[in-house]
Structure formats: structure tokens, C-alpha cells
Amino acid sequence: VGRIVEVEAYLGRDDRASHARFGQTARNAPMFGPPGHAYVYLVYGMHRCLNIVVEPSGVPAAVLVRAVRPIEGFEAVREARVRAEAGRSRGTATGEAAIRERLARVPDDRLASGPGLVGAGFDIHLALSGLDLLDPASPLRLEAAPADEPAPSVQAARRIGIDYAGPPWSQAPWRLLIEGDRAVSVGPERD
């Protein structure tokens, strides 16, 4: 269980940073579907990124989950990351024990501080793309925060890793993060 502390918005066909910029394909089809579903894709050949589809069907939009603060099951998250990393580096033998030792030194609140780390730590795989995150029967679910919790202060910043899109898309403040939360991926840039 974890709390989402950082996201990025990708909105519409016109957004030159969005996977929907070239229209609907087999991969991005969930983005064109109903909100509340998952869109999972592979980046850089190794990391799986989790997105939450937003906007009504027909409007391709999704929110990339960039960072999660684990709340329960810290060791389960660590083990999921060990599995992900060990399974990846089969060519260069980076012993599983060494990976586990390194992750043991990662603070609990930084176990999923990045989109690729969320994918690894929460065992997100491509087969989950299209899953209904609002269905209580789903293995991966989205739930509302406890009503008695104070609303966090949210900060806006530029999206990361999409400079190729060019302005105004590369400049849009569509990265939203909880101010001062240690679980966010990297601090917002200061102008």
C-alpha cells in the first residue's frame, strides 16, 4: 500500500509529449478509453511506467505516477525491486544478494521515488495495461485518501524527460508533487 506523491499529466492529442500525439495505437489504446483504468508501458527497454487514465472516453489523457510513498509492506516493495533488478541483469551477473544488500540501505520512503521504481516496487507489468483501477476486485487498485487527512500542499513544476516535445509542451507546469515530501523523485527546479 502506498500514497501517490508525484504525478505528471499528459493531455490530449495536441500534447507533443504524450504517447497519444500520433493517434491511437495498440499500445496507447487505454488512454482513449474510460477514466480510472491503467495504462502501462515500457520505457528504455527495462522500466515499466504506471499511468491512470483520466478524461472521458475519446479524449486521450493520462496521469503518470512518478512517485509513491510506501505505507505498508516495505519489505514486499524491496523484494519486488530485487526481483525486477535481478531478472534484468542476467547478462552482467550483478548478484541478487548484492542488490538486496544495496536496497536494504534505501529508506522506506524512497523505495518508489521515480516512475521506474514505482513499476518495479509495486510489481507493475504490461499485462495490467487497461485494468480497471476502481474495481475492488482488481489486483491493483486506486483508493481515496482517508477523509480525516488534511489536504497536502501541491506544487507544480515542469514535466521531466520530455524536452524533445519543445515549447509550450516542455514548459507546461504539469508535474504535480506534494510539497516537501521526501518520497518525490527529484526536487522541482527553481527558475
Add this chain to the structure above:
DNA sequence: AGTTGGATGGTCT
């Protein structure tokens, strides 16, 4: 503290 390069594979031209 900041920069660089390697790992790695699905997707779209």
C-alpha cells in the same frame, strides 16, 4: 554535486 555512459526491448516509421 554534477556529469556521463551502459543496460535493454517494445513500439512505430
Add this chain to the structure above:
DNA sequence: GACCATCCAACTG
């Protein structure tokens, strides 16, 4: 066959 909504180790200063 090029392009990535990334991460980490190994470097430089």
C-alpha cells in the same frame, strides 16, 4: 532501425 514519460555506477571537480 531509431527512439524513448529511466536508473545506477563510475567517473570528474
